[in-house]
Amino acid sequence: MPNSLAAPQTIRRGDYRPPAWMVPETRLDFDLDPAATRVHATLTVTRNGADAGPLRLDGAGQAVQAVRVDGVAVDDWALEGETLIVPLAGDAHVVETEVTIAPDRNTQLMGLYASGGILCTQCEAEGFRRITYFPDRPDVLSRYSVRMTADRARYPVLLSNGDPVASGVQDDGRHWAEWNDPFPKPSYLFALVAGELAVNRGSFTTQSGRAVELGIWVRATDLPRTDHALHALKLSMAWDERVYGREYDLDVFNIVAVDDFNFGAMENKGLNIFNSRYILADPDTATDYDYDAIAAVVAHEYFHNWTGNRITCRDWFQLSLKEGFTVYRDQSFSADQGSAAVKRIEDVRGLRASQFPEDAGPLAHPVRPEAYQEINNFYTATIYNKGAELIRMMATILGPTDFRAATDLYFREFDGTAATCEDFVRCMERASGRDLSRFRLWYSQAGTPRLSASLLHSAGGGRATLRLAQHVPATPGQPIKAPMVLPLKLRLFGAETGRPLTEERLVLLDEADETLVFEAVTERPVLSINRGFSAPVVVESDRSAADLAFLSAQDDDPFARYEAMQQLMLDTLVAATISGEDRHQAVVDAVANTLDDPELDRAFVAEAVLLPSEAFVGDQLAEVDPEAIHQAREALRRALGGALHDRWAHLYAANAQGGYVYSPEAKGKRRLRNVALGYLAASGAPEVGALAWRQFEAADNMTDRQAALNTLANGDFAERPAALDAFYRRYAGNSLVIDKWFQTQALSTRDDAADAVVALARHPDFTLANPNRARALVGAFGVNQRAFNRADGAGYRFLADQLLQLDRLNPQTAAKLLPPLGRWRRFDAPRAALMRAELERIVAQPGLSKDLFEQASKSLA
Ligand code: ARG
Ligand code: ZN
Numbered sequence: 001m002p003n004s005l006a007a008p009q010t011i012r013r014g015d016y017r018p019p020a021w022m023v024p025e026t027r028l029d030f031d032l033d034p035a036a037t038r039v040h041a042t043l044t045v046t047r048n049g050a051d052a053g054p055l056r057l058d059g060a061g062q063a064v065q066a067v068r069v070d071g072v073a074v075d076d077w078a079l080e081g082e083t084l085i086v087p088l089a090g091d092a093h094v095v096e097t098e099v100t101i102a103p104d105r106n107t108q109l110m111g112l113y114a115s116g117g118i119l120c121t122q123c124e125a126e127g128f129r130r131i132t133y134f135p136d137r138p139d140v141l142s143r144y145s146v147r148m149t150a151d152r153a154r155y156p157v158l159l160s161n162g163d164p165v166a167s168g169v170q171d172d173g174r175h176w177a178e179w180n181d182p183f184p185k186p187s188y189l190f191a192l193v194a195g196e197l198a199v200n201r202g203s204f205t206t207q208s209g210r211a212v213e214l215g216i217w218v219r220a221t222d223l224p225r226t227d228h229a230l231h232a233l234k235l236s237m238a239w240d241e242r243v244y245g246r247e248y249d250l251d252v253f254n255i256v257a258v259d260d261f262n263f264g265a266m267e268n269k270g271l272n273i274f275n276s277r278y279i280l281a282d283p284d285t286a287t288d289y290d291y292d293a294i295a296a297v298v299a300h301e302y303f304h305n306w307t308g309n310r311i312t313c314r315d316w317f318q319l320s321l322k323e324g325f326t327v328y329r330d331q332s333f334s335a336d337q338g339s340a341a342v343k344r345i346e347d348v349r350g351l352r353a354s355q356f357p358e359d360a361g362p363l364a365h366p367v368r369p370e371a372y373q374e375i376n377n378f379y380t381a382t383i384y385n386k387g388a389e390l391i392r393m394m395a396t397i398l399g400p401t402d403f404r405a406a407t408d409l410y411f412r413e414f415d416g417t418a419a420t421c422e423d424f425v426r427c428m429e430r431a432s433g434r435d436l437s438r439f440r441l442w443y444s445q446a447g448t449p450r451l452s453a454s455l456l457h458s459a460g461g462g463r464a465t466l467r468l469a470q471h472v473p474a475t476p477g478q479p480i481k482a483p484m485v486l487p488l489k490l491r492l493f494g495a496e497t498g499r500p501l502t503e504e505r506l507v508l509l510d511e512a513d514e515t516l517v518f519e520a521v522t523e524r525p526v527l528s529i530n531r532g533f534s535a536p537v538v539v540e541s542d543r544s545a546a547d548l549a550f551l552s553a554q555d556d557d558p559f560a561r562y563e564a565m566q567q568l569m570l571d572t573l574v575a576a577t578i579s580g581e582d583r584h585q586a587v588v589d590a591v592a593n594t595l596d597d598p599e600l601d602r603a604f605v606a607e608a609v610l611l612p613s614e615a616f617v618g619d620q621l622a623e624v625d626p627e628a629i630h631q632a633r634e635a636l637r638r639a640l641g642g643a644l645h646d647r648w649a650h651l652y653a654a655n656a657q658g659g660y661v662y663s664p665e666a667k668g669k670r671r672l673r674n675v676a677l678g679y680l681a682a683s684g685a686p687e688v689g690a691l692a693w694r695q696f697e698a699a700d701n702m703t704d705r706q707a708a709l710n711t712l713a714n715g716d717f718a719e720r721p722a723a724l725d726a727f728y729r730r731y732a733g734n735s736l737v738i739d740k741w742f743q744t745q746a747l748s749t750r751d752d753a754a755d756a757v758v759a760l761a762r763h764p765d766f767t768l769a770n771p772n773r774a775r776a777l778v779g780a781f782g783v784n785q786r787a788f789n790r791a792d793g794a795g796y797r798f799l800a801d802q803l804l805q806l807d808r809l810n811p812q813t814a815a816k817l818l819p820p821l822g823r824w825r826r827f828d829a830p831r832a833a834l835m836r837a838e839l840e841r842i843v844a845q846p847g848l849s850k851d852l853f854e855q856a857s858k859s860l861a
Contacts, residue, residue, distance in 0.1 A: 008373040008850040013317040019140050020051045024184075026142040028132065032150035032194050034104040034114050038065075040096065041132040043142075047091040055095060057084040057133035058126070060111075064133070068096040084133045097133045106130070107769060107809040115260035116219075118195030119155065120273055122266055125316055125375045128187035138313045139418040141184035148194060149176040155194035157217065161185070161269045163251055181269055183249070184416065186312050191268030193217070193256045200226040204237050206247045212237075216279065217256040225280040228662075229255065232295035236302040239333050244407060246306045255279065255298070259735060262771055262812050263379065264297050267304030274301070277736050277772055283660045283701040285737050288667045290702070295337065300330040306411065314418040316375045320367045320443075321421045323379075324387020328395075331388060338664035341558035342603045348533045348559070351389070352616055353783075355381035356538070359448045360619070362822045362859045364475035368421050368443040373854040376812045382446070389536040390442045394425075396487050396534055397439070397508065398432045406431035438510050439485045446475040449484055449537040451509070455492075455527045464492065464521040469513035470537070476861065485510045489531040491557070494523040495547070498554045501525055506534070526550055528564075531557040545571065545583065549590040552608070553597075562608050565590055569636070573617045576632035577625060584639040591640055595647050602655065603668030606675045611636060614785045624826045626789040630749070634682070641683030648683070651676040652691075660701045667703075674707035681711045689717035696723050706740055714749045738765055739776035746780035753787035754795050761802065768806045771813045778802045782820035789827065793834035796821060800838035803852065804845055811849030818842075818852065822859030836860065 025044035030037060039062075045055055059082045067077045067086060070093055078085045086095055106113035111130025112121050121131065129136040146160040152175040158167070162181025169175045198220040204212045214233055216226040233255070240246040250270045261275035278297040281290055307329065308322035335343040358364060358381050365378070367387050372378050395403040410427040421443055429436050449472045457464045468488070472481035486509040492501040501521055518525070526547045530539050543551075543564075548571070551564035568590055575581040591609045594600065600608075614633055618624035641648065655673035657666060677695065681688045689712070696708035696719075705727070712723040724741070731737035742765075746757050760766060760777055768774045778799065782788055788795040799821060806814040821842075824835035842848070842856040 008853060010371050010373055011316075011375075012371045013315070013369065016315050016317075019048055019135055019137065020053050021045045021055050021135060021140075022048045023135060023140055023142040026134075026144045028144065028146045028190075030146070030148045030150075030192065032119055032148055032155060034119065035102055037101050037103055037112060037119075038098065039101060039132045040098050041134070043095045043097075043134070045088070045093055045095055047088075055086040055088050055093075056080075056135070057086065057095075057097070058082070058129040058136040059084055059099075059133045060126070060129045062099040062101050062130065062132075065098040065100060066096070067098075070094050071096075082129075099132055101131065108812065109260055109262050109771070109810060110812065112192065113260070115258040117154070118193065118197065118256075118258055119150075120193045120195075120256065120258050121191050121268075122262065122273065123190050123268070124188040124266060125379075126188075128190055131190075134187050136187050137315070138186040138188060139315065141186055141312070141416075141418065143181065143184050144190060145178065145180045146192065147176060147178045148192060149174050150194050154196065157193070157195055157197045157199075159191075159193040159217070159254055159256065159271055161189070161191055161271050163270075181250075183269060183309070185269050185309060186418065189267070189269045189309055189312075191266070191271040191273055193271065193273065196220075197256065198223045200230050202230045202234060204234050204248070204253075206237070207241045208247060210248070210251070212248050212250070213252045215252070215254045217254060218276070218279065222257070222276070222280050225282045225285070226257075228281045228286075228291060229279045229294055229298050232298040233302060235295070235337070236299040236333060239299070239336065240303060240306070240329075243332070243336075244306070244329070244404075244411075246303075246411070248305065249310070253302075255301075259772070260770055262810070265301045267301040267308055269305070269309050272301045274298075275772065277739070280736060283662070285702055285731070285734060287701075287703040287706055288662070288670060291662055292334065292667075296330050296334050299333045300326055303329045303333070310416065311411070311414045312418045314420050316372070316378070317369055318420045319375075319378060320383045320387035320390070321419060321424055323384045324367065324389075325391050325424070327384050327388035328391040331392075338667070339601055339603055341562075342601070342607055342668075344532060344559050345562050345604075345607045347385075347388075351381070351385050351536060352619075353613065355385045355536075356448050357615075357619060357823070358382055358819070359386070359446060359475070360473070361819070362476060362825075362861060363819060363855065364446040366444050366446045366478075370477075374815070374849075374851045376851055377815055377854055386536060393442070393485075393487050393535060394428050394436070394439070396489075396506065397436075397485075398428060398434065402432040402434075403428075436485075441482055441484045445472060445481050445484065446478055447473045447481065449486060449535075450540060451486060451488070451530070451535070451537045452540045453527060453529050454542050455525060457521060457524055459524070462520050462522050464518040464525050466490075466516040466518070466527065467513065468507075468509050468516070470509060471512075476858070483510060483512045486535040486537060488529060489534040489557075490527065490529045491531065492518060492521065492525040493528060493551070493554060495526050495550060496523045498550075500556065504531065504557075528555050528557060528560045530563070531555075531560045533559055533563070543567070545586045549586060549593075552590050553593050558604060562604070565594065565608050566612055570612050570617065570620060573612065573629070573632050573636060574620050576635065577617065577621065577628045582635075584636055584643075587636060588640060588643045592644055592647065595644065595651065601668055602672040603664070606668065606671040609640075609679075610675060611640075615783065618785055618826070623828060624785070624789070624823075625828070626786045627791075630786040634749075637679065637682035638684065641679040641681070641685075644679065645683050645685060648676040648679045649685075652680065670701075670703050670707075674704065677707060677711055681715055689715075689719050692717070693719040693723065696726075702737070702740075706744070710744055713744050716750075735770070735772070739772050742766070742773065742776040743780045746777050747784050748787065753784060754781075754790045754798070757781045757787065758794070758798050761798070768802065769809055771810065774802075774806060774810075774813060774817070778806075779817050782817060788820055789831060791831065793831070793838075796835050796838045800842055803842060807845075807849050807852045808847075811851035814849070815851035815855045818855045818859065822855070824859075 027042040029040040110127035158177035160179035167177040197217040200216040202214040257276040257279035265274040548568040555561040655669040699705035824832040
């Protein structure tokens with residue numbers, strides 16, 4: 001790890017050069033052992049272009065044992081930092097290296113590591129160089145054949161990419177297996193797994209009749225919890241054929257779940273490796289949210305086979321080429337499994353919770369970044385989720401037919417290559433005949449555009465004028481912005497009749513401002529804009545509370561309806577925070593209206609009546625006052641709970657279900673019932689403690705049990721300690737559920753939340769070595785706006801302490817948890833000073849990783 005005193009090197013997009021050497025063939029021979037694994041690599045290398053330079057192979061952390069060129073041991077190699085330089089006279093050679101690595105000491109979880117006795121790999125972005133010397137960059141595509149030898153008792157299952165070709169047993173207690181991947185791939189898609197694993201098998205026949213053997217590999221005790229993931233995989237395979245015409249291309253598709261994983265999952269060719277939280281589910285241990293997330297991540301990784309693997313990225317600046325598109329694909333898949341409107345609401349809520357703040361803070365960067373120090377810091381909400389919004393906007397602009405033609409063209413043209421975001425946009429243009437030059441600003445300009453919309457109506461003339469103006473705020477390194485292309489779906493409704501006055505229109509705003517005129521508008525119009533969240537922007541409009549309430553009841557676009565309610569709630573909460581003003585009644589009436597509408601999907605109602613988070617309210621204010629926001633939001637919750645008490649009680653009773661079913665309808669009922677429980681608790685009604693306790697005990701599924709636990713844990717109920725204790729004891733030993741126990745307490749709305757979190761970090765089950773556990777406590781605490789920002793700085797100190805400890809084990813995961821400290825500009829001077837002091841303490845730490853250094857130093861700037 002570099003010392004922070006030696007400033008890490010900055011990699012720039014403009015410095016891209018094609019590789020000097022290609023590696024058409026790679027043979028890897030692993031002699032697996034947790035303490036000392038020997039890796040023998042045989043690379044067939046060919047010179048690429050005129051450059052007469054030596055072969056340069058990336059490495060990290062391992063020691064060179066031997067180098068051979070064309071079968072002959074050589075000693076004229078050199079190390080330049082960790083790069084192995086091998087002088088080569090001709091244009092084609094076979095280069096062999098031998099290294100030894102120690103998977104059981106790999107706490108970074110990058111490269112080859114051990115997770116609960118299983119040996120597994122994670123190579124994206126630059127983990128392969130920790131396994132063997134290689135040109136570890138995504139534009140070097142190689143055909144891999146892999147041989148693994150391991151102790152047969154400890155590692156009975158040996159898996160790698162592609163198809164199994166041979167295996168055998170030795171007489172020394174070891175056995176071996178060979179795998180061959182016919183598709184050339186970049187090193188970041190390499191994978192290997194060795195361990196004692198059980199498999200849930202399935203099969204899928206592709207549209208052209210190829211039979212694919214599917215396998216989900218887990219610990220034997222977890223096998224009963226793999227059916228949902230297997231089912232989701234089959235649905236994904238069929239969906240990609242139907243919607244994008246993409247067929248799977250190998251005879252086997254394997255997924256392995258491991259407990260220690262830095263993020264969600266990884267799309268290695270034919271051998272996906274997953275964080276177990278995105279595979280394992282049964283009704284007793286996983287919530288509806290978990291079930292949905294599992295299906296989405298299984299789909300995401302599967303979809304990468306075409307968007308990522310068959311077509312990969314030329315360099316890491318193009319990361320959104322595969323991630324943005326693949327997120328868009330998994331979002332569309334999930335939308336097709338249930339309510340598309342609810343899915344869109346959830347995705348927008350996620351975007352606002354993580355990407356908007358990122359885009360407004362010190363770590364803001366374009367969807368196609370210009371520079372980085374540590375690429376792992378760029379697996380962000382901007383690359384993934386804003387990137388998905390870019391694809392969605394292009395799909396909206398092109399329309400379904402041209403968009404499909406454009407993706408077909410992209411797959412045809414770039415299959416087997418390492419492509420760029422520009423290649424993708426050009427396909428969109430060529431297939432549709434549209435000019436997207438202005439649209440490209442979405443790739444290069446950071447920051448969330450702000451759109452102001454004001455509608456004027458001259459009652460006499462029947463003319464309405466809509467003035468639209470956009471402004472993109474400055475972000476680090478980008479003080480001045482050009483106007484962007486905003487695809488805005490809009491429609492006008494009549495305030496008196498409630499009827500639509502126009503059709504839905506798609507307006508492409510590409511100037512700083514523009515005025516639209518509507519004729520024959522005979523009654524006062526109400527504006528419905530950015531319907532379906534057609535552009536990822538902040539809308540500032542002068543719509544009154546009455547108009548928002550009207551839209552929340554009348555709009556025919558479910559997202560716009562939800563949005564109107566959110567805006568009404570947000571305006572109310574902002575006013576209450578700033579001036580203590582009580583405008584509760586308008587919200588109470590609008591919520592009552594929504595609850596009373598029998599036509600609405602239960603899941604939609606549940607989403608629509610939830611208040612915006614404290615953090616999102618904070619994002620609307622010039623200066624965040626976490627305590628005032630909390631009080632304002634609690635007061636509104638109390639008002640809603642009290643005023644509508646009988647409705648909540650009725651919904652609670654009416655949405656009870658017999659036995660557990662996982663279906664969109666059953667999920668919707670559970671969600672609405674649990675929202676009702678939350679409002680009953682907010683009302684202060686005396687029966688709630690007993691009600692929640694009964695639900696907690698009687699629940700036949702985790703959605704209901706955890707909702708009851710949350711209710712009890714957030715309040716002062718007599719049942720609170722018993723519930724936390726019973727939950728812990730019931731699920732002791734199931735780490736994914738114990739994560740929920742930590743997370744519930746880290747997200748607590750109670751006054752003592754920060755102290756409780758500090759104490760929980762000393763709980764015997766707490767460990768920073770497992771990323772899920774670290775995220776469950778430290779990560780969740782960072783987004784608990786009120787507790788984290790406690791005025792005395794205890795939250796800031798705790799986070800910095802944890803990050804410094806975690807950085808020594810796992811820099812990548814530490815760096816991911818830093819952003820809450822970087823929000824200091826949004827707070828009052830005393831808090832800002834406390835946050836800065838912690839950031840300075842981090843930056844000054846000797847031996848800091850470049851991951852954490854980059855994030856902390858940028859956050860101070
Ligand atoms: N490609 C993986 C996925 O989105 C995630 C890899 C994350 N890698 C990283 N270094 N953070 O499916
Ligand atoms: Zn991905």
